Amino acid sequence: MSDQTGKQLSKEEKDARFEAELLPVLDPLYNFAYRLTLDEDDANDLVQETYLKAYRFFDYFEQGTNAKAWLFRILKNSFINEFRKKSKQPAKVDYSEVEGYYNTDDVEGESGVATTTDMRTESVQDLIGDEVASALNALPVDFRTVIILCDLEGFTYEEMAKILDIPIGTVRSRLHRARNSLKEKLEKYAKSMGYNS
Amino acid sequence: MESKFTEAYPKTPDATREEECLRVSDMLDLMIDGEASTDEQQYFNKHIEECVSCFENHQKQKLLKGLVSGHLKRVIVPHSLVQSIKARIQETL
């Protein structure tokens, strides 16, 4: 085996760093995988695949750099290269089974839907969460991806550009189109529920 | 095409305002994502203080982002996943 980097780690060091730096990203990584594949088993496989690759290429990961972005990039590439072809299609997901809890952060704005109904009751919160999920899942995967990366995981445009291998300008325009699309789907829902949006 | 119009006719306050609104609407995502520069933020905030429709668009865009960040449920990682990952790594050694 060649040692190009000259800083090959011992197995113990590698395992320790892997556990300390990469495993903590498991939760966001699994959520990202699930939002891409819309299938629990596929998400499981994709995450395992990602960590195996990360372990194999761990010597190329620079300590102190963004482990989360690095793993997201590996997962995205695995999804495109191996997974997308065989990935099952949506529509067979029972959200109530797999989706357990929310971010409890309040919605920032106080206008629009927020003022038209009592947002505090849990059933309304559930409805909104389910509706956001199905609107999002109905988007093309490229649109879904930028919204998840930006709004759910809080990546910067620059980080997103690196994860997706596209210029920042493309990140911006894709995000813009994705949001318009999501807005359209949610407005349809709001109208069907008798809200004026 | 906008610029041709403004070249042919002297700028009216309305035309300037329209251009401002266009520029501000282009900045909406930058603003809600915290990607706008200090100058852009100042320009944006000054404009929405005076422009109701841009103010409302900003509110809507914030609400949309909040719907995803605040209401989309996170899925729970299966308990077995960490063990599977570790086991597979040991296997491949």
Ligand SMILES: [Zn+2]
């Ligand atoms: Zn305006």
